[in-house]
Amino acid sequence: MAQEVPGRSMQKASAVSEVHIVWLTAGLSCDGDSVSVTAAEQPSIEDVVMGAIPGIPKVHLHNPVLAYEVGDDFMKFFYDAEQGKLDPFVFVVEGSIPNEEIKREGYWAAQGTDEKTGQPITTCEWIDRLSPKALAVVAIGTCATYGGIHAMAGNPTGAMGLADYLGWDWRSKAGIPIVNVPGCPVQPDNFMETVLYLLYQAAGRAPMIPLDDKLRPTWLFGKTVHEGCDRAGYYEQSDFTEEYGSSKCLVKIGCWGPVVNCNVTKRGWMRGVGGCPNVGGICIACTMPGFPDKFMPFMDEPPGASLSTVSNKAYGAIIRALRGITNDTVNKEPKWRHPGPYLNTGYRPPAHM
């Protein structure tokens, strides 16, 4: 055995030499998370794929938006993963999970064709086949994590998040819970950094990924938008704008920042450029389990904002306690996001049939 060289631990061999990333974009999605990730630079996709970061295993990425292969050549990776030939692999799921049990036939979402029946293979079927074989399962974006836009009240597909589908207590064969990286779309670096962490964990260089009770990496989602916002000074001075386009605090015109877990105000969108309330966009809470229903209509003042904006000169602890209650509420998904053979989103087909 080679002698340990101090200070050069990254040069030691990884616990695993190669990891595949099998990425299913066939949830109810817009592919916006895949596209968003091409914007990441900390690290970038090419940093990871080309081994520009020390100490990570060799990575083989299988994502349909970027893949060289087409059709069955691409699907081979999915079949190989199912048969245990791509081991280990990280399974990334993008898009809301539709409820295929609420209708008699057909499909809401699918990828690939079943050779025997000639029918599409549903997204749910792929999740059932691949999740038990994966080293870790990562839900990317708010659709896959909590249901998101497509799980809005009145939706016909019964859409839900991955943890609603697999169960919140689900563990991978390596004992890793589902890892949720929400955001609509995901903040590019937040996702790539989470992947990097999991690669280090797979390489034996990092302990179990720290996640909160909504399965989010704690270092990314432990603070609120407001706590990182450069407009918080206006808030402190009770200087609120009633108009879009102002550089003052946006809480009175729809910003949910005080109760939303997200780091965009700190991290910006790309290389520190852009974001939400820091650049004039109200926080519509797109990272949250309660998104979008609990925050609509988005452009109205959030309930509770008037209380906390009036009393912000009072004792801070009261504010924190009040916000804690709201934060708990918006950290819960609406009750219609669930598996099972019934739909209670409020959807009614037009009455003419």
Added chain:
Amino acid sequence: MATTAQPQAETPVKKRNLVDMHWDPITRIVGSLGIFTKIDFDNREVAECYSTSSIFRGYSIFMKGKDPRDSHFITSRICGICGDNHATCAVYTQNMAFGVKTPPLGEWIVNLGEAAEYMFDHNIFQDNLVGVDFCEQMMKETNPAVFDKATKTAAPHASVHGYRTIGDIMRALNPFTGEFYRETLSVSRLTREMFCLMEGRHVHPSTLYPGGVGTVATVQVFTDYLVRLMKYVEFMKKVVPLHDDLFDFFYEALPGYEKVGQRRVLLGCWGAFNDPDACDYEYRHMGDWGRSMFVTPGVIVDGKLVTNDLIDINLGIRILLGSSYYEDWEQNCETFVRTDPAGNPVDKRHPWNQSTIPKPQKRDFNGRYTWVMSPRWFDKRTGDYLPLDTGGGPIARLWSTALSGLVDIGYVKATGNSVKISFPKTATLPETEFEWKIPQWSNAIERDRARTYFQAYAAACALYFVERALKELHSGNTKTWAEFAVPQDAIGCGFHEAVRGVLSHHLVIRDGKIANYHPYPPTPWNASPRDVYGTPGPYEDAIQNTPIFEENGPDKFKGIDIMRAVRSFDPCLPCGVHMYLGEGKVLETRHSPMFGVQR
């Protein structure tokens, strides 16, 4: 070609050996698309093609009853690469319905954001997704003889772009290892930063609102944008000649390549970049302010401009079924809008009057096989329901703008048969002018070529928009947003160009809530299936009768010519194209290449 409402006369039935091949999913696009074909390897052509989409989400359904101010936030989520085009189109729609006009500085900011989106999106699609179909690795697998020739063919513009031979360009396009591939990825981030400066975040913007933008208009925001823009302009001075070299080589190396993905010239463009001097968002004036856009709307049939009036364009839209998994709405559902605000009758099959009723079912290529509907444009001159395509966006935009000959802003000039693009001096390259001329064909290569030219067009427009925005700022006109009230009852529509082509939103408000909302992005137009009259959609039509130039036989067939044809449309179905590899199933069939009415 079967482009009219009339069933085609059967072409003489001939006996052919057809091989079933499908690709599912088609990768390197956005969304899920499957392409199912029958290929005649003896005659080296595609005989039949079906395009299918495997995802349904139901926006028009779950938007009902919601606050109309939320529609741009919601519809942005339709698309993960051009979500901002939806958000922008939704804002145009809200503005019309709410009766509010974005202040000029706000409008220039939106235009700068949308220009950055075109610069980013065409760039990453062209050279990280489509480009792989032209890269060394792919060429060696599909056409080794052509690659060999490429390595011996000098690139005519080598002195500008730095790649000595066509083979060198192909090598630079290899995924991840190719130099130009990586440069593109990196430039795609620069342009997205420009986007974020104007619209907050990419792909779902944070700073767009009905009535304007929340972007804080300071000198700094425009400086940050302009500095990046000039780097992109320098990049484009190399990229346009690089692509001309690559695409011209295909015509030269593979005679007949113009037939790949070729279809009749049936193009639609709904116009982009509102001019705040002209646009008041009033429906009755929409024809006029539509013609003042910096990309001119138009319907082009067989190379001729049929109309550039947005009211005509609007009234001609029809949503047909035929092969899609939905119940029809024509007989039994509500008619929301009987006449438009100008008093013209509105058809029951128009998006304002559509009701979406999903009916999931088994996929049957002789019946219903996709979640995509069949938008068509009713040509009142002939009574045809035209399956217009967008050619992935740029070819239709440039063609329409060129034919109308209206745009003249210094950096861009439409001449009646071409579009001239003028770039100022940049760090290392002198003033440069490009001219896009109306091509002979609407085919795969010309769709791809137009994409590169439109990247330059968008950059040139952005130079103009920065000047106009700074002029507002310097004059003290810093307002970017105007207040509005949501009416109890109103209708609105918005017309825009998503990156890959025509985009319309139609909204009906009742009791202050959304009563009906139907967005029509480019992909339903392009990826539509056979409609009730049996007319195939544009992908199907363009792929059917595409000749096969790939050197492989059925056993190793990659379908590269089909892939180039499909990807030239820049598919964006947040839905995939199937191609069956493997041995394929050999059918002996008597086949008439075109379909009549199916039921």
